[in-house]
Amino acid sequence: MAEAEFWYEFASSYSYPAAMRVEALAADRCVTLAWRPFLLGPLFAGQGWRDSPFNLFPAKGRYMWRDIERICSALGLPLKRPEPFPQNSLLAARVALALDDALRPAFSRAVYRVEFGEGRPIDAPATLGALLTEIAVPPEPLLARAVEDSNKAALKAQTARAIALGLPGAPCLTTADGEVFWGNDRLEQGLDWACAHESAVERERG
Amino acid sequence: MAEAEFWYEFASSYSYPAAMRVEALAADRCVTLAWRPFLLGPLFAGQGWRDSPFNLFPAKGRYMWRDIERICSALGLPLKRPEPFPQNSLLAARVALALDDALRPAFSRAVYRVEFGEGRPIDAPATLGALLTEIAVPPEPLLARAVEDSNKAALKAQTARAIALGLPGAPCLTTADGEVFWGNDRLEQGLDWACAHESAVERERG
Numbered sequence: 001m002a003e004a005e006f007w008y009e010f011a012s013s014y015s016y017p018a019a020m021r022v023e024a025l026a027a028d029r030c031v032t033l034a035w036r037p038f039l040l041g042p043l044f045a046g047q048g049w050r051d052s053p054f055n056l057f058p059a060k061g062r063y064m065w066r067d068i069e070r071i072c073s074a075l076g077l078p079l080k081r082p083e084p085f086p087q088n089s090l091l092a093a094r095v096a097l098a099l100d101d102a103l104r105p106a107f108s109r110a111v112y113r114v115e116f117g118e119g120r121p122i123d124a125p126a127t128l129g130a131l132l133t134e135i136a137v138p139p140e141p142l143l144a145r146a147v148e149d150s151n152k153a154a155l156k157a158q159t160a161r162a163i164a165l166g167l168p169g170a171p172c173l174t175t176a177d178g179e180v181f182w183g184n185d186r187l188e189q190g191l192d193w194a195c196a197h198e199s200a201v202e203r204e205r206g
Numbered sequence: 207m208a209e210a211e212f213w214y215e216f217a218s219s220y221s222y223p224a225a226m227r228v229e230a231l232a233a234d235r236c237v238t239l240a241w242r243p244f245l246l247g248p249l250f251a252g253q254g255w256r257d258s259p260f261n262l263f264p265a266k267g268r269y270m271w272r273d274i275e276r277i278c279s280a281l282g283l284p285l286k287r288p289e290p291f292p293q294n295s296l297l298a299a300r301v302a303l304a305l306d307d308a309l310r311p312a313f314s315r316a317v318y319r320v321e322f323g324e325g326r327p328i329d330a331p332a333t334l335g336a337l338l339t340e341i342a343v344p345p346e347p348l349l350a351r352a353v354e355d356s357n358k359a360a361l362k363a364q365t366a367r368a369i370a371l372g373l374p375g376a377p378c379l380t381t382a383d384g385e386v387f388w389g390n391d392r393l394e395q396g397l398d399w400a401c402a403h404e405s406a407v408e409r410e411r412g
Contacts, residue, residue, distance in 0.1 A: 046265070057253045059372060060374045063372060063386060166265060168268075168269040179276075182273070183391075185391050186391075
């Protein structure tokens with residue numbers, strides 16, 4: 001079974017269609033995915049940015065919103081721009097990380113649906129609690145666990161690993177042999193790579 | 207016949223595979239292409255950049271070079287990184303613009319082959335003159351025409367139009383109904399759009 005890691009940031013617009021697409025694409029190729037929420041803020045800060053590049057560079061921002069419209073339209077995904085953009089995604093990322101691996105994809109898709117499908121804020125504990133209830137997770141204990149020091153540290157470590165892997169943004173796929181594929185439009189290529197190079201990785205490990 | 211404009215910058219790494227691919231993709235879809243060389247410098251200056259974003263933001267740069275390696279490998283295109291990057295592309299753009307429309311694609315592909323396929327500089331009149339000779343254009347009169355004020359002004363005007371159209375970078379495809387598709391990886395999507403929306407544009411014109 002080939003493996004790949006799916007790196008996403010809840011504030012990232014292109015992570016929305018990617019999160020909605022990636023599980024089916026991976027299943028088609030027999031790739032097992034590990035969902036890796038992380039924060040773009042520290043990565044952007046390392047490039048000197050204190051805001052989303054889509055706000056800092058208006059031509060990129062205008063293009064991105066039109067591009068996302070076309071992408072969501074083609075996929076039949078609802079799109080409503082959240083205000084402000086980017087949303088504060090810190091608590092959502094902590095909650096996602098605190099969840100069991102098996103529950104993380106459904107919760108993450110629910111966050112994106114609220115944020116980019118319905119244009120609603122994602123920073124309130126009540127909002128995230130309602131999404132946990134949707135996936136049959138009691139919200140209070142999980143929300144409490146999400147803000148424990150150990151979980152905060154785990155998110156910092158995951159973000160540091162994203163930077164160490166050389167991720168230039170979100171979403172990304174990374175493969176066991178160290179490749180990085182950046183963008184919703186590279187999911188297929190990244191998963192195909194994971195399949196094609198699986199045996200080589202296995203040989204090296206063996 | 208559907209139409210699209212192909213916008214490219216000789217210094218742009220992703221414009222290399224795009225220039226090598228776009229003509230065949232357009233022919234497959236019965237799209238007529240207009241090749242539009244322009245300069246990214248003024249566009250980047252508007253975003254506060256005095257260098258390529260791939261140099262200004264190292265994580266993006268490292269990713270881009272690996273990504274380009276994978277792309278060229280999959281296409282069977284040679285790749286040798288030119289030093290320095292980006293190359294000074296001003297004269298090449300002026301020469302390309304001064305050529306007849308029918309000769310511009312072959313000349314442009316030849317420039318990319320030298321620059322990214324062989325890793326050679328593209329700023330010398332002798333280099334560009336040899337490429338003109340390859341396509342059976344007497345080099346001296348064309349090189350002289352390239353640096354006439356009228357041609358310099360035409361390149362400035364073309365670059366201003368690229369900015370006015372909202373191009374966020376290069377390469378791009380633009381369609382008659384005002385859509386912009388950015389990136390080597392969006393050529394198919396842009397050309398498909400040009401085909402699908404041609405009749406709508408024709409109706410509006412009629």
